[in-house]
Amino acid sequence: MSRALQPSEELVELDAEAVRSWCARTLDALGREREEIDAINVYPVADGDTGTNLYLTAEAAHRAVEAVFDVCEPDTAETVRAMAHGALVGARGNSGTILSQLFRGMAGVLAEGCDGDHLARALAEAARAARQAVAHPVEGTILTVASAAAGACAAGGGLVEVARKAHDGAGTALAATSGQLAVLERAGVVDAGGRGLVTVLGALLETVTGQAPPSPVTAPAAPAPREERCPTEGGPAYEVIYLLEADDAAVELLRARLDALGESLVVVGGDGLWNVHVHVDDAGAAVEAGVEAGRPHRIRITHFASDTEAADGRGEPAQRAVVAVVPGEGLAGLCAEAGATTVRTRPGEQPTGDELVDAIRRAHAREVVLLPNDAESRQTAVAAAERVRAEGIRVALIPTRAAVQGIAALAVHEPGRRFDEDVVAMTAAAGATRYAELAVAERQSFTSAGVCQAGDVLGLIEGDVAVIGEDLTETARTVLDRMLSAGGELVTLVVADDAPPELAPDLERHVRRGYLAVDTITYHAGAGAPPLLIGVE
Known part of the structure; x- marks a missing residue:
């Protein structure tokens, strides 16, 4: 001082x-x-x-x-x-x-x-x-x-x-x-x-x-x-705030869209980084508008008042489903057990719009929560959501950028809640989850962490290469330490079938020894998934 x-x-x-x-x-x-x-x-x-x-x-x-x-x-x-x-x-x-x-x-x-x-x-x-x-x-x-x-x-x-x-x-x-x-x-x-x-x-x-x-x-x-006191009556139910990476032109369009959705709209920032604040009744639509404008993160949604009426207004829960894009058969099974309709992909591949539309239709629900679980798939997911909305299906797109964020969202999913409340809870859980992935370089290339060679292990945090290593386990430990340096309460490990069998137990011990207050949970992704996915909540 x-x-x-x-x-x-x-x-x-x-x-x-x-x-x-x-x-x-x-x-x-x-x-x-x-x-x-x-x-x-x-x-x-x-x-x-x-x-x-x-x-x-x-x-x-x-x-x-x-x-x-x-x-x-x-x-x-x-x-x-x-x-x-x-x-x-x-x-x-x-x-x-x-x-x-x-x-x-x-x-x-x-x-x-x-x-x-x-x-x-x-x-x-x-x-x-x-x-x-x-x-x-x-x-x-x-x-x-x-x-x-x-x-x-x-x-x-x-x-x-x-x-x-x-x-x-x-x-x-x-x-x-x-x-x-x-x-x-x-x-x-x-x-x-x-x-x-x-x-x-x-x-x-x-x-x-x-x-x-x-x-x-x-x-x-x-x-x-x-x-x-006499608070303002009849106002929107939710406060939505998020950071947004977007250019000026996209933000101007976003202002117009959010202004039509709600009130108390404030958009501050510049030079590619913005803080968006708005009061709305449809929190999912406000977040989806951010997805269309750029890359929203640090999403915070607050429900101003409790409202326990059912979504259809007759005291009965509306029929609802979750559609999740996942890599690997193991994750597909895990999400299916949680009640989700899944779209499986291979590493490096994104689902097509037709595949997403087909999955939403297969869910046979009036209300659908869509989890793309990949930053590169967001525009495809936005377009698919618009197509099925024309058929009378209510769709909320949660901008999950990794499978571990989708898992976090599914963990708090409750079909018996009002639709908006469910979307708020799932969005908040996903937004509170930082994510990382380990991959093996296929060829020499330049990355944000330096030059990598074919066969190097790449540790990607939030989509950017942060660590280049030779050993999968050592690289994973380094990635975990970097993520947990910012705090965390729960580590989620998603391990592929072809990863070393001692990888998950070694990382669990590493977390227990170095971070006493942090819990760890491990899932098996099965075949066709990246070697390791990491989530920190």
């Missing part, structure tokens, strides 16, 4: 250590005020988690900054970019997603300079970028507070002067939010997201002056008890 300023000291320019300090102070402040902010969260959904989401977003930003300092002595530009990137990747909820875009907007200007004039310009760019990211901006929210902060210091000045004007302007705007939104006025509170932004700007002011500003006004009057 950087040196704390004495109360008599003031900064004239933000350097890398000051930005680091700002991140740490923001995290500390949001940690202290998280419960208070949660307690006043009534818009856009009264789910009481805005403070928590802002804290988790700030934690991701802080973690990214600390990671940069762990490996080098970064300059200011590198530090602010790390802060923005960390917030983008770790953004949670509506307000957290907007906060990440505010950081991103500021980073672009602060990378050029960090005096008072640059800070004023950075705040203006942040407010503009955040409004542009929200499909339908609403006054009386964090956007209003951000614009007020930028407007208060538009004339520029010294760093301390700008930081103080921005904080004061944001605080004044925050107090007025209760009169701008009826739901806030009924609850007797100010906007929770705006309240969090004032806290972030307060941490900045403390960073440049060495003195903590007074806490902002939370409510113009005593807030009503939580159970008496």
Whole structure:
């Protein structure tokens, strides 16, 4: 942690250590005020988690900054970019997603300079970028507070002067939010997201002056008890958030599609990486839209309220099936035991659209969950789903990119639940599973891990070659260690018939010895599968 300023000291320019300090102070402040902010969260959904989401977003930003300092002595530009990137990747909820875009907007200007004039310009760019990211901006929210902060210091000045004007302007705007939104006025509170932004700007002011500003006004009057508040009624049932790798043109189409599907749409990011947030009734369709736009991952789906009615509205479970694409006869049998209709493939092959359509029809169900289990098959799966929807079959495509993700989804599948709830649970399970595969190189080639020779063992993590080795077991251990370095609770091993017989037992012992809290489960893929598939949940 950087040196704390004495109360008599003031900064004239933000350097890398000051930005680091700002991140740490923001995290500390949001940690202290998280419960208070949660307690006043009534818009856009009264789910009481805005403070928590802002804290988790700030934690991701802080973690990214600390990671940069762990490996080098970064300059200011590198530090602010790390802060923005960390917030983008770790953004949670509506307000957290907007906060990440505010950081991103500021980073672009602060990378050029960090005096008072640059800070004023950075705040203006942040407010503009955040409004542009929200499909339908609403006054009386964090956007209003951000614009007020930028407007208060538009004339520029010294760093301390700008930081103080921005904080004061944001605080004044925050107090007025209760009169701008009826739901806030009924609850007797100010906007929770705006309240969090004032806290972030307060941490900045403390960073440049060495003195903590007074806490902002939370409510113009005593807030009503939580159970008496008036949340927005009739809103969508699910919050869907995911990271998306896609180009700008695809994201513009995605915005239009998600805007038609739901509300509270926020799409932030750029340079090929985006954070997508939307409230919808059809969570599967929101995820599928991401699949069509690019590569979604880190998918998080939250059900706002419990609804136990059956999918057909008559209290009876709808007829449902799962169609899974799997390599190897052993996996096909395993998935069939779990109730899935399977499409078998060979390593390196993808199913055709006709094969997927035929499998969906063979399932004889009104509702079908489709698990392609291969990143290369997603467009084929999207097209197949569209074909059978024209026949009146409801299809949800879960963008599983490996068989182990499909296994994780099947493990939580419950036909008796409402269709959307089942899709949410299966999508969350698949999205929480990192995957790897071991293969044997057929020829010399260039990979992301270097040049491999024919016969080398390749360890692919999330589709990219990460390890090149000579021995299958040693390479598998290395891959496991890399995956578990990021944490995990359950390792799934899927072993082909032609793999060495001691491979699975050796890896199970390796996990038990090195990772005491991690469980291991092994499946046999049978013939026609890659030597080893690994999943880490």
